[in-house]
Every structure is written in structure tokens, then in C-alpha cells.
Amino acid sequence: MMPAIDGAPRRVLPEGRFAGPMPWVIAIMMFLAVLAAAAALAISHAAGAMQGAIAGRITVQVVEANPDVRARQRIAVAGELRRQSTVAEVTEIGDAEVRDLLTPWLGSDRLDAELPVPALIDATLTDSSPAAVADIERTVKALAPGARVDRHADWLGPLGGLLDSLRWLAVLLVVLTAAATAAAVILGARAALDQHRATIDVMHLMGATDRQISRLFERRVAQDAISGAALGFVVAILALILIGWRISAVESALVGSGTLGWLDWLLIAVLPVAGVALAIGAARLTVLRSLARIL
CATH class of the missing domain: 3.30.70 (Alpha-Beta Plaits)
Incomplete structure (x- = not known):
């Protein structure tokens, strides 16, 4: 077994929160992901309300x-x-x-x-x-x-198609931000490994296993991810509150139907947790694979 390695994280990875670009990148990605997820949920509610409102509705024009x-x-x-x-x-x-x-x-x-x-x-x-x-x-x-009979679904159909496209675009943005976050963590972990290759070799000689070294990186990434995700999430929630306040002033049934419910907010609250787990998982896989190639 390896001796105490409590000081290794400070030697291998940067000290202090927001010391490097990683927390800021995660904060930006989390901000975009929360906004995109909220947009997807709101658009889904608006599309559902519109479909319910126009289903089976016709207008007869007597000319x-x-x-x-x-x-x-x-x-x-x-x-x-x-x-x-x-x-x-x-x-x-x-x-x-x-x-x-x-x-x-x-x-x-x-x-x-x-x-x-x-x-x-x-x-x-x-x-x-x-x-x-x-x-x-x-x-x-x-x-x-x-007389002429018009189905509401005929002339509001393109609007429904537009809402569906916007909803899937928002979902795609959430997926892309998750992929970008994982890519940033992978690049950061590889850069740290390359920068401190000599230190890692010494740790191996002292008896440290790949899993022990990986935990050091995971701990640092977890701190950065938690800090960045918390910052991005708080700023995004403030932005959503501001947008909701502005939307409440718009007298539109379609816009008003996009209000988020408690279940939607619960799903949004899961995003920071998922983001941190994604960052830690990406760091673990990257470090273990890189160490395996080193040996």
C-alpha cells in the first residue's frame, strides 16, 4: 500500500475553487443546459395546450x-x-x-x-x-x-410543427452541452496527467494504484464540477425567474400555457446533480484509461 497521499491533490491538480477554466466551463454549460431544458418543457406544455385547444374545433363561415x-x-x-x-x-x-x-x-x-x-x-x-x-x-x-368549413388543426398545424421542432432543438442543446462538458473534463484530465507525469510515476513507485490516483483527480474534478454547476444553476434559475416575470405580462393563452409545474422544476433541479456525476465519471474513465496505457 501507498503511504498517505493527502498532499497529492494539491501537487497534481490546481488549488482553490475557480482556479482554472474547468469550473467556468461547467458553469456556462450548466447555465445553457438549464435554460434549454426549461425551454423544452415549456414548449412541450404549450404544444400540448394548443393541440387540446384546437382538437375537434371547426369554424363555419356563412358567406x-x-x-x-x-x-x-x-x-x-x-x-x-x-x-x-x-x-x-x-x-x-x-x-x-x-x-x-x-x-x-x-x-x-x-x-x-x-x-x-x-x-x-x-x-x-x-x-x-x-x-x-x-x-x-x-x-x-x-x-x-x-358556406365554408375550416378545421382549426389545418391552419394551426404549421405552428404545432414549429413548436415540435423547437422542443427537439432544445433537447438537442441539452445533449450537446452534456457532451461539451464531458469533453472539457476529458481534455482537462489529460492535460493534468501530461503535466504531472513525473509525479504520477513517483506515486506508482511508492505503491499507489491506478484507482488511488484516479480518486485524486475525481476529488478535484468533483470540487470544480460542484462549484461550476452550482454557479451556473443559480444564474440560470434567476434568468428563468426574470423571463417568467416578463412572460406573465404578455396576455397570450399560448405563451401562458408554457408555465412550468413543480414536476418540471424537479426535473430541472436534477441537472446539476447529473452534471457533477457526468464530470466525475468522465474524469474517472479518462484517468484510468490513460494510466493503463502508461503502464
Whole structure:
């Protein structure tokens, strides 16, 4: 067995926290990983809320220049939709509400009383399959030949695809930051081994095993990883709190649906622990493999 080697960590690896670049690299990686993980979770919630909101939702546009005919067709279509077994809810949108919706786009001066606007009917279907929607469309066309049936999922589908892409991009960023952290630890461990090769040879001659020497590196890496991960995590949480405060001022149902729950925060809190474990594991494998090649 080797004599006491308590002073070896100070000789082989730099002293003091934040003495080298390793803690700062880990802090930056942890900051990015926490932000990316929070973004992935928030986007997942927003995408799920949007899918739930648009699932089975349709809008019927009754297009008719004659206001009297348009009103009769709207009443007839709404009444028939309420009688359909596949329709759960029907909401008629009055002409005044439609004009309010068009005012920001056309201006109030161009929306006079004589300008025809379509009558709108919102409906929620219990069966949103293509066959069920086709049956609804045939029923509507029979009562209002000029009517148009729009599925919300059709024109919000690209937005859902964008959210999915952003979510996977955020997940990829978490994976890349983990890989970058492991690479930084591996490079740091190899540099320390090369720099202190003579000291390691002496330790071997004194009876130290590869596992004992590896523990010295692991202890130093663990200190750096804990310091860096804690700093990056705290700064990232402060950034998320600031972003959440700014988001709360935005009156948007889609943005508001991306709020993180307690389970999400628990998953985020696991990241620093996982980062430290990754750094220690990378250091252990690197040192043991390098020492095995030396011998």
C-alpha cells in the first residue's frame, strides 16, 4: 500500500475553487443546459395546450351578401349542428363581433354597415376524423351552399410543427452541452496527467494504484464540477425567474400555457446533480484509461 497521499491533490491538480477554466466551463454549460431544458418543457406544455385547444374545433363561415338570407342560413346551420351527435358545442358569432375582429385589419372607417361580412359559427366536435368532418361539411353545404368549413388543426398545424421542432432543438442543446462538458473534463484530465507525469510515476513507485490516483483527480474534478454547476444553476434559475416575470405580462393563452409545474422544476433541479456525476465519471474513465496505457 501507498503511504498517505493527502498532499497529492494539491501537487497534481490546481488549488482553490475557480482556479482554472474547468469550473467556468461547467458553469456556462450548466447555465445553457438549464435554460434549454426549461425551454423544452415549456414548449412541450404549450404544444400540448394548443393541440387540446384546437382538437375537434371547426369554424363555419356563412358567406352571403344578403344580410337577411345570411342570418337565416346562420340560424339554420347552427340549429342543425346542435342536432348532430358528433357536435358537442356550438357558438354563434354575431355580426358586431365579426366586425370587431376585422377592425384591426381593415380599420373602422372601411367597415360600414353595408359591407357584407361572413357569419361565423364555432363548433367543437366529439369526432374530428376526416369522415366526420366531411359529413358535417355536406350538412352545412345543404343549408348554406356558399358556406365554408375550416378545421382549426389545418391552419394551426404549421405552428404545432414549429413548436415540435423547437422542443427537439432544445433537447438537442441539452445533449450537446452534456457532451461539451464531458469533453472539457476529458481534455482537462489529460492535460493534468501530461503535466504531472513525473509525479504520477513517483506515486506508482511508492505503491499507489491506478484507482488511488484516479480518486485524486475525481476529488478535484468533483470540487470544480460542484462549484461550476452550482454557479451556473443559480444564474440560470434567476434568468428563468426574470423571463417568467416578463412572460406573465404578455396576455397570450399560448405563451401562458408554457408555465412550468413543480414536476418540471424537479426535473430541472436534477441537472446539476447529473452534471457533477457526468464530470466525475468522465474524469474517472479518462484517468484510468490513460494510466493503463502508461503502464
